[in-house]
Amino acid sequence: MTYALQLLSLCMNKFLLLIVAALGSVAACNRGEHSTGNSSSQSLRFQTIEPGTLVNKGDSVSLALHLPANASVDSIIYLVDNNPYQTLRDTTELWLKTNEMTMGSKGITANVYKDGAELSASTNIVVIAAEIPKQYGFSVVHTYPHDSHAYTQGLEFHEGFLYESTGQRGQSTLRKVELKTGKVVKKIDLPAKYFGEGMTFVDNRIIQLTWQEGVGFVYNKNTFEKEGEFPYQMSKEGWGLCYDGKRLIKSDGSNRLYFLNKDTYQEEGYIEVYNTKGPVDNLNELEYIDGKIYANIYYSDVIVLIDPSSGQVEAEINLIGLLPQKDVNEETNVLNGIAYDRQGKHLYVTGKNWDKLFELKLLKE
Template identity: 75%
Template sequence: MNKFLLLALTALCSVAACNREKSGDSSNKSLNFSAIESGTLVNKGDSVSLRLNLPTDVSFDSITYLLNDKPYITAKDSDAIWLKTDSLGMGSQLITANVFKEGQMESANTNIVVVPSQLPEQYSFSVVNTYPHDAHAYTQGLEYRDGFLYESTGQRGQSTLRKVELKTGKVVKKIDLPSKYFGEGMTIVGDKIVQLTWEEGVGLVYDKNSFEKVSEFPYQASKEGWGLCFDGQRLIKSDGTNRLYFLNKDNYKEEGFIEVYNNKGAVDKLNELEYIDGKIYANVYYSDVIVVIDPHSGAVEAEINLIGLLPQKDVTEDTNVLNGIAYDQEGKHLYVTGKNWDKLFEIKLLGR
């Protein structure tokens, strides 16, 4: 190699190394958490050790720790602090450390994901009764009242709202939705039926007896309509994520939400919903599982495995997924079906 070129390259490398060293000094002193790693799953009830990675030659006046942007604790040293999770909800919790020195502040963030400490209970089933179901009904929502099923069906241009005799499967009242709507979940609130649409961003409200449409309402933070149920005080709406939104029963405004988690993490694709004895039952789309959810914490308390419910001999090329939960509150009967299933089943849960 030409000696002049070698000298030039050596000088260039020396300058680059110097620059890296200077920039390295800054980056090595950047503030971050050494514990806990962002995204770590933490069982509800556990305490979590939090420690900042502070350069040894940096002094400071105080450290203020925030939990979800609210003050949690202020420290005067860099010792680890303990975060209690007993009172936290399910899901991601943002942790911020603000380090103060002579009126200046530097911040670092991390997060934990709180999940239930207990594994969900596992339920199987037995079939109590089998009833006919319209194999052309793409079931999206299902409710039971006084011997009848109220059903919302989907598919663009084929969506309906219908009243069906339980024992015969006969449709005694039906309206077709405008072709622009893809029908989704529905529930009954007093003398009204509330039905969701999928991507159209609007819910439809009908008179329960006449099926005459009386109003509609727009979605807010929840962009899609999937499942819907009523707990006696609020509507509960799913949108295909792991969030369940609470809606005012009178004006349909969203007034909060919970996030649904099991011990492994978020449970999304929550579909058709039913409120049963203080718990939310939810179909999980593309599965044969119904999850039982605590409406206060969002924890999945149980899973109902319905694999094999529809006999293989009754499965056709049009048969779609399990979807549809209805409950007879007075008689304590639980009914389930699926999209384009030719049967509706009354089942008894085993293992409870």
């Protein structure tokens, strides 16, 4: 055998050993092994559910444990995401109900107790939407002028005017705009280091996000005078923002929506957004309308309607063709900006650097 072949053979042998070791590690994780080295604990595992199994919201999942040989138990405590779910004493099988769960991965742990000793096994499921989203079309009710130099990041309708947050470093603004004319009647420029993002109203305040700077701004809604700022926490970026009357809802470009205290701006939880296929990422500009969260999907002509209690996508608005093809180019290829007139029930949308803003009527099946 040549030196080259010997070297190749040695490398292949090492590679095979690494694969065997890796498979052994994976098997150990799936068995829920304890680090105590107790041989009886090494065979405790979930036998009816594979880690990462997709489960439609509303379905029930059978959780059956495989116990060590000749083992008996006093009780089994099941936990979901480290929260107690149910205690069993006469059986090792549990039907886990998902109808009250939010979307996303749910860690499941079974703690088995016998004579003061404890064994544990863990797995997880991923809860996804149970129904295919409804599909909505649209018709254009009115077309209004829009500043084609406005890189739209946030849009709101408030007391007869549009309010808009625009992006790009050195060009980011907060502005008040006449709906019918597109005229900017009040504007402030953000310092050049900030990239403006989503914005919304809370009482007499305007809340505006920045993109990667990790900070949000608070303004007086009438004067645009800055009254304060706040840091981000778990959500590292700022994309979209809306207000449901009780809390702020913030996107960060992932499939998560974070809930912020309306007064302290502290994050107090989040939901993950899923449809029947899996997570819905790139959630961007947000608007809260009649109990649902409307969200632009970045680089998409689709707006999704989200149940804020679960994260399930309930409907999609297909806006392909809204901007005339002759106006579509590299600077205008992003739909972004949703505003709603709650008194008049008017829905407005636009996009980054669009010269038009559209009032839409949704066409529902």
